[in-house]
Amino acid sequence: MEQNDTIISLRHVTKRFKDGFVAVEDFNLDIKRGEFVTLLGPSGCGKTTTLRMIAGFDIPSEGEILLNGQDISKLPPYKRPVNTVFQHYALFPNLDVYENVAFGLKMKKVPVTVKDRHGNEKIKMKHLSAKEIDEKVARALEIVDMEELEDRDISSLSGGQQQRVAIARAIVNEPQVLLLDEPLSALDHKKRLDMQLELKEMHEKLGITFLYVTHDQEEALSMSNTIVVMKDGAIMQVGTPENIYNEPVNAYVADFIGESNIYDATVSGKKEVRFLGAKWECVDDFPINEKVDVVIRPEDVVLDEKGKGNVNGKIVSSVFKGEDYCYVVKVGKSELEVRDHVARAIGTEVSARVLPENIQVMHKELVENEFRDCEIDKDGELLIGDDSLPCDLTVLLKGSVLDEEDHSVIIDPKTGKKYALAGAECQARFDFDAVSFTDDLGEEGIEATVITSVWLGDHYQILARTEEEDDYIAVTPYQYAEGEIVRVKVDPKKIRLRLKKGIDEYELRD
Numbered sequence: 001m002e003q004n005d006t007i008i009s010l011r012h013v014t015k016r017f018k019d020g021f022v023a024v025e026d027f028n029l030d031i032k033r034g035e036f037v038t039l040l041g042p043s044g045c046g047k048t049t050t051l052r053m054i055a056g057f058d059i060p061s062e063g064e065i066l067l068n069g070q071d072i073s074k075l076p077p078y079k080r081p082v083n084t085v086f087q088h089y090a091l092f093p094n095l096d097v098y099e100n101v102a103f104g105l106k107m108k109k110v111p112v113t114v115k116d117r118h119g120n121e122k123i124k125m126k127h128l129s130a131k132e133i134d135e136k137v138a139r140a141l142e143i144v145d146m147e148e149l150e151d152r153d154i155s156s157l158s159g160g161q162q163q164r165v166a167i168a169r170a171i172v173n174e175p176q177v178l179l180l181d182e183p184l185s186a187l188d189h190k191k192r193l194d195m196q197l198e199l200k201e202m203h204e205k206l207g208i209t210f211l212y213v214t215h216d217q218e219e220a221l222s223m224s225n226t227i228v229v230m231k232d233g234a235i236m237q238v239g240t241p242e243n244i245y246n247e248p249v250n251a252y253v254a255d256f257i258g259e260s261n262i263y264d265a266t267v268s269g270k271k272e273v274r275f276l277g278a279k280w281e282c283v284d285d286f287p288i289n290e291k292v293d294v295v296i297r298p299e300d301v302v303l304d305e306k307g308k309g310n311v312n313g314k315i316v317s318s319v320f321k322g323e324d325y326c327y328v329v330k331v332g333k334s335e336l337e338v339r340d341h342v343a344r345a346i347g348t349e350v351s352a353r354v355l356p357e358n359i360q361v362m363h364k365e366l367v368e369n370e371f372r373d374c375e376i377d378k379d380g381e382l383l384i385g386d387d388s389l390p391c392d393l394t395v396l397l398k399g400s401v402l403d404e405e406d407h408s409v410i411i412d413p414k415t416g417k418k419y420a421l422a423g424a425e426c427q428a429r430f431d432f433d434a435v436s437f438t439d440d441l442g443e444e445g446i447e448a449t450v451i452t453s454v455w456l457g458d459h460y461q462i463l464a465r466t467e468e469e470d471d472y473i474a475v476t477p478y479q480y481a482e483g484e485i486v487r488v489k490v491d492p493k494k495i496r497l498r499l500k501k502g503i504d505e506y507e508l509r510d
């Protein structure tokens with residue numbers, strides 16, 4: 001049964017585009033009446049596609065969309081009690097503010113009860129009267145705080161004011177749900193913060209449901225009742241801002257929400273994990289030797305004199321943030337972000353400790369091989385720990401080719417631009433089937449020890465670990481004994497690379 005306080009339900013909604021690309025996959029979500037819900041995720045994760053299906057501009061390939069318990073998946077946009085404010089709001093430049101907001105209302109017909117010649121009541125569709133339109137426009141402009149400017153030309157308005165007109169134009173139709181697709185992205189930072197507060201106020205004044213889309217976690221945290229974190233067309237986590245910030249379900253969510261330190265760690269004992277070259281007490285009990293993700297918020301790190309804490313490091317950067325300082329502490333090869341109210345100079349040797357309950361330990365989702373901190377070396381190979389793997393750098397830029405002389409340089413033949421990638425920090429992902437093992441130690445490859453070997457019905461899933469504790473997972477028909485030494489190879493064509501900075505950072509200028 002549909003619960004009365006649910007306004008929109010998405011049930012197993014999938015969108016597959018004509019080219020076969022699946023932008024949204026098996027999406028399930030209930031939105032409560034009057035809520036401010038935000039879809040949050042990086043560009044390309046399917047946020048706009050989801051909104052467009054709710055608005056009626058796209059039809060789901062599978063699944064259904066219910067509004068007040070009724071399937072609306074096949075209703076055209078104008079028949080849905082839903083209005084959208086787009087990222088690129090298209091106002092009519094030749095009409096003034098009032099006319100822009102009134103435009104839709106002038107076309108609109110509403111049912112009214114009239115009496116015919118014989119005195120029988122009947123329903124007739126009628127246009128709104130000038131007075132009705134006036135009243136509605138006035139109220140919409142009041143809500144967006146633009147009532148004084150109704151005679152102004154659109155071109156004379158600032159970006160923020162234009163955005164308000166776009167919102168007024170959507171709410172003047174009195175929708176039950178307002179969809180907002182990154183509506184503040186064209187504004188500068190300061191204006192965006194102001195508009196965030198105002199949108200929240202508008203939401204309260206109107207009392208309707210807002211479904212908001214953004215890739216900006218700060219925006220999501222400050223405005224929403226509920227946040228839906230998305231990745232690759234799927235929901236990762238749904239929760240309140242506090243819930244998502246404090247209890248991220250996996251490293252992806254933790255990474256996306258707020259600044260965090262995320263480390264690959266190994267369970268080293270009962271309620272104890274090892275990372276940053278040290279052992280740390282925690283409160284979660286995981287099987288010994290399991291690889292886990294550990295998340296630590298910068299504000300939970302306690303700095304002290306060198307030698308007093310759990311690990312030693314050196315402050316390499318410091319930014320004053322008004323109330324406290326944001327430090328980066330280099331610990332071995334890794335970095336630890338810290339927020340602290342004590343002023344400390346760059347170069348200071350410090351130690352760090354963290355309360356056990358502030359060390360969040362999470363299962364790694366073993367769906368692919370993933371290395372978060374890699375580098376491109378001077379030969380254009382992928383450096384994982386101390387091991388290098390041949391890879392294909394041209395996947396980093398569509399249509400690019402490798403420089404024949406310097407294999408760490410790629411060239412875009414269209415623009416002639418060159419990008420020097422030696423030393424570039426990156427992430428690498430590859431599927432299990434990209435990895436192969438051999439027990440012939442005369443062959444090339446990375447040396448690793450088999451840690452687990454699991455029979456999955458028709459193949460083994462084998463995890464091998466290098467001396468530096470990097471794990472490689474392969475699927476193979478062959479059995480390997482635990483403890484056996486193997487050589488690991490990865491198909492260069494199957495390595496998916498992502499640079500931590502934009503490719504433009506590496507452009508060669510001479």
Ligand SMILES: Nc1ncnc2c1ncn2[C@@H]1O[C@H](COP(=O)(O)OP(=O)(O)O)[C@@H](O)[C@H]1O
Nearest residue numbers: 017019021023042043044045046047048049050
């Ligand atoms: N009409 C389309 N045909 C094929 N792929 C599309 C189409 N529209 C969007 N996509 C792809 O679907 C993915 C999700 O897009 P979108 O919903 O716009 O993401 P977001 O709004 O989260 O940035 C992207 O990879 C995009 O390239």
Ligand SMILES: [Mg+2]
Nearest residue numbers: 044047048049
């Ligand atoms: Mg989008």
